[in-house]
Amino acid sequence: xxxxxxxxxxxxxxxxxxxxxxxxxxxxxxxxxxxxxxxxxxxxxxxxxxxxxxxxxxxxxxxxxxxxxxxxxxxxxxxxxxxxxxxxxxxxxxxxxxxxxxxxxxxxxxxxxxxxxxxxxxxxxxxxxxxxxxxxxxxxxxxxxxxxxxxxxxxxxxxxxxxxxxxxxxxxxxxxxxxxxxxxxxxxxxxxxxxxxxxxxxxxxxxxxxxxxxxxxxxxxxxxxxxxxxxxxxxxxxxxxxxxxxxxxxxxxxxxxxxxxxxxxxxxxxxxxxxxxx
Amino acid sequence: xxxxxxxxxxxxxxxxxxxxxxxxxxxxxxxxxxxxxxxxxxxxxxxxxxxxxxxxxxxxxxxxxxxxxxxxxxxxxxxxxxxxxxxxxxxxxxxxxxxxxxxxxxxxxxxxxxxxxxxxxxxxxxxxxxxxxxxxxxxxxxxxxxxxxxxxxxxxxxxxxxxxxxxxxxxxxxxxxxxxxxxxxxxxxxxxxxxxxxxxxxxxxxxxxxxxxxxxxxxxxxxxxxxxxxxxxxxxxxxxxxxxxxxxxxxxxxx
Numbered sequence: 001x002x003x004x005x006x007x008x009x010x011x012x013x014x015x016x017x018x019x020x021x022x023x024x025x026x027x028x029x030x031x032x033x034x035x036x037x038x039x040x041x042x043x044x045x046x047x048x049x050x051x052x053x054x055x056x057x058x059x060x061x062x063x064x065x066x067x068x069x070x071x072x073x074x075x076x077x078x079x080x081x082x083x084x085x086x087x088x089x090x091x092x093x094x095x096x097x098x099x100x101x102x103x104x105x106x107x108x109x110x111x112x113x114x115x116x117x118x119x120x121x122x123x124x125x126x127x128x129x130x131x132x133x134x135x136x137x138x139x140x141x142x143x144x145x146x147x148x149x150x151x152x153x154x155x156x157x158x159x160x161x162x163x164x165x166x167x168x169x170x171x172x173x174x175x176x177x178x179x180x181x182x183x184x185x186x187x188x189x190x191x192x193x194x195x196x197x198x199x200x201x202x203x204x205x206x207x208x209x210x211x212x213x214x215x216x217x218x219x220x221x222x223x224x225x226x227x228x229x230x231x232x233x234x235x236x237x238x239x240x241x242x243x244x245x246x247x248x249x250x251x252x253x254x255x256x257x258x259x260x261x262x263x264x265x266x267x268x269x270x271x272x273x274x275x276x277x278x
Numbered sequence: 279x280x281x282x283x284x285x286x287x288x289x290x291x292x293x294x295x296x297x298x299x300x301x302x303x304x305x306x307x308x309x310x311x312x313x314x315x316x317x318x319x320x321x322x323x324x325x326x327x328x329x330x331x332x333x334x335x336x337x338x339x340x341x342x343x344x345x346x347x348x349x350x351x352x353x354x355x356x357x358x359x360x361x362x363x364x365x366x367x368x369x370x371x372x373x374x375x376x377x378x379x380x381x382x383x384x385x386x387x388x389x390x391x392x393x394x395x396x397x398x399x400x401x402x403x404x405x406x407x408x409x410x411x412x413x414x415x416x417x418x419x420x421x422x423x424x425x426x427x428x429x430x431x432x433x434x435x436x437x438x439x440x441x442x443x444x445x446x447x448x449x450x451x452x453x454x455x456x457x458x459x460x461x462x463x464x465x466x467x468x469x470x471x472x473x474x475x476x477x478x479x480x481x482x483x484x485x486x487x488x489x490x491x492x493x494x495x496x497x498x499x500x501x502x503x504x505x506x507x508x509x510x511x512x513x514x515x516x517x518x519x520x521x522x523x524x525x526x527x528x529x530x531x532x533x
Contacts, residue, residue, distance in 0.1 A: 032359055118362045125330050126354050
């Protein structure tokens with residue numbers, strides 16, 4: 001039932017409005033007849049539409065550094081062996097204190113990001129207080145769980161990373177990673193996802209355990225350099241990871257999350273730091 | 279009653295009289311724009327009266343808290359649905375006011391067998407440039423009045439007293455174009471409008487004279503008594519709504 005979006009000054013205690021009054025944007029979408037893109041499992045064919053098992057073609061990573069969290073991702077989007085886009089944006093600012101890095105099916109991942117962006121703002125504006133860190137973490141989990149049918153079909157898997165700072169600036173920023181069905185895990189040092197992530201994990205394990213200078217002891221410039229090097233190495237062995245393309249001036253996306261909120265790192269600075277890294 | 283036109287007209291007139299009477303005590307709320315953005319201000323009360331609606335939209339209201347809340351929620355829902363299904367650029371004050379807010383309020387006002395909305399608001403949209411700013415005064419009966427761009431620098435005002443609003447709206451035309459150089463200047467002018475609208479004597483002299491008299495008596499060293507919001511043009515493409523404080527608005531040094 002597609003509803004006219006004109007204002008209806010209905011009573012707040014009217015049936016069906018309770019969820020909206022709690023600041024639930026997803027309920028509002030459903031109530032307004034805007035079909036949410038996740039079909040129920042029953043609506044899907046019983047066999048996978050593709051014999052190929054989906055691999056999240058990308059590399060995204062997040063680790064702690066001295067002043068907070070750094071989140072980075074390559075820019076390549078692929079369809080099988082075909083590179084279809086070299087400037088994809090996989091590291092998305094959801095609000096002033098939240099970064100989502102996406103790996104998996106772009107259509108579903110971007111939709112999840114848009115729902116989150118609107119949900120967090122809708123809650124903050126309607127309830128006159130920001131959504132808590134725990135609630136944000138749960139919401140990502142719920143959206144992934146709602147997407148289970150597509151994940152099981154092998155056509156809509158999303159495996160994101162989430163970095164959050166406390167909206168009141170009291171707690172240190174934190175990193176969460178998820179599995180495709182919505183299980184959430186808080187990480188103590190780093191997280192990586194996507195087809196190029198095994199290399200990243202190995203290197204970060206080594207750096208944090210044996211290098212004498214774990215990532216959390218590195219300053220901003222050192223952390224950005226490390227993130228660029230990690231993505232460059234991931235691209236060496238993974239065709240679906242873009243890495244650093246200096247000839248065409250395509251650098252990964254890098255965002256910092258400090259207690260004060262999200263900071264985007266400009267391309268010029270990335271170019272300079274990558275050149276310095278040798 | 280519906281089949282007797284005279285009785286219907288009488289009921290509507292009574293309704294209008296009742297609402298105006300209920301709004302009488304409401305504190306005035308003013309808006310001024312300038313290069314840095316848009317300032318919305320009112321005297322501080324128990325509950326906030328100035329609300330964020332969307333990235334570049336805000337609403338300042340007077341009236342019954344429950345009615346303000348209902349309309350605020352509806353406006354937020356509408357803006358977010360529009361922003362989600364289309365894009366941020368499609369969320370505009372003009373569309374929300376003319377196609378939804380005004381229509382809903384008029385319908386509610388004419389439902390003479392239900393309780394009316396005790397509500398009046400100033401709905402503002404921050405533009406990328408000053409010339410693109412919009413201000414809409416929307417009343418409980420769905421009627422609205424608007425001001426755009428540089429004209430908003432003279433100020434917009436809502437008050438519980440209709441005659442004060444009418445006087446300001448008529449006489450503001452005589453004010454020359456106002457160029458604000460700083461946020462502090464904008465805030466002081468907004469407070470001057472609020473104080474002028476709060477003075478019982480304001481109806482007895484011209485607006486220019488009244489503002490001059492207010493300025494002579496005015497002493498603002500802190501903004502603690504005022505609820506002030508800045509729609510910051512630096513953040514036009516993000517969340518521009520910023521709650522004002524002494525340091526931000528130039529009334530004290532940042533600590």
